[in-house]
Amino acid sequence: MDLLEIKEFMRGNLDKIYEVFSACEPLIRVSTDKAVIIGDLHGDTDTLLQIIRAYPPDRWLYIMLGDYVDRGEHQIETLYLAFKLFLDHRATLLRGNHESPITNYEYGFYMELLRRFGPYDGDPLYDKLKDIFSQMPIAAVLNNEYFLVHGGLPIEHVSIDNIAKLPKPDELPSNETTFQLLWNDPSDYVKEHEPNIIRGPGTYIFGQAVTERFLNENGLKMIIRGHEYVPQGFKWNHGNKVLTIFTSKAGPYTGTRTSIAVLSEGSLKIVNIGSES
Numbered sequence: 001m002d003l004l005e006i007k008e009f010m011r012g013n014l015d016k017i018y019e020v021f022s023a024c025e026p027l028i029r030v031s032t033d034k035a036v037i038i039g040d041l042h043g044d045t046d047t048l049l050q051i052i053r054a055y056p057p058d059r060w061l062y063i064m065l066g067d068y069v070d071r072g073e074h075q076i077e078t079l080y081l082a083f084k085l086f087l088d089h090r091a092t093l094l095r096g097n098h099e100s101p102i103t104n105y106e107y108g109f110y111m112e113l114l115r116r117f118g119p120y121d122g123d124p125l126y127d128k129l130k131d132i133f134s135q136m137p138i139a140a141v142l143n144n145e146y147f148l149v150h151g152g153l154p155i156e157h158v159s160i161d162n163i164a165k166l167p168k169p170d171e172l173p174s175n176e177t178t179f180q181l182l183w184n185d186p187s188d189y190v191k192e193h194e195p196n197i198i199r200g201p202g203t204y205i206f207g208q209a210v211t212e213r214f215l216n217e218n219g220l221k222m223i224i225r226g227h228e229y230v231p232q233g234f235k236w237n238h239g240n241k242v243l244t245i246f247t248s249k250a251g252p253y254t255g256t257r258t259s260i261a262v263l264s265e266g267s268l269k270i271v272n273i274g275s276e277s
Helices: 003-022 045-054 075-087 101-107 109-135 160-164 176-183 208-218
Strands: 027-030 034-038 061-064 091-093 139-142 146-149 193-195 204-206 222-225 234-237 242-245 259-264 267-272
Touching (some): 003 109, 027 160, 045 075, 075 091, 075 109, 101 109, 146 208, 160 176, 208 222, 242 259
Parallel strands (some): 027 139, 146 222, 222 242
Antiparallel strands (some): 034 259, 139 146, 193 204, 234 242, 259 267
């Protein structure tokens, strides 16, 4: 993939992308009968291109759950492809916890920009991307049935209407509810919430009671999220009410059996890239 082409695309389109995201509420509603739900990519352009070949974007809408950058070998290329699909109205892009300076300075994306573009272009480019990340939607409701989010449910009792009113731009994010929507994880070993000692301060694991209350109160049937590395590419929690999808085999994830969720004709199925399950 030509780096000059990517540089020109970014130069010509980032302001437009910022404007579109800034006009979005933190929670968006999506209606489609043919959707491909993509989990963490972390710079895995090869897998994204496989998905594009298997599920052509002129026939399918992609919903990406965040974490386009950091850790992998082709972070810039992956973000570029995601943005191109977004501008062509073939992808809905949600924010992940790695669309943030909290992670980008530590896990590689900022340094990748400097290495590939040089500090003269890399620094101002990151400043623009950081602004875009701060405006990206946090969650989506698909076909009034599925709640899509990168991380999980916060400790604060929230509705989808509350989520739609969260403040943005929010760079880090600083809002606790937004932060936890990007960082929290499900667990079958707690009922409500407990601190997440693995991810650190301000993050929590949430139990089945939290999931069922949220789904029932909002008239939804399932949560689909990313965020967790799952070697087999997917996992179920909370009596099959929470589905985790992981779609990267880049960087430290080379052994992943990368997966997506495919919605067609009202039926949801998990697809391992290259084989169906």
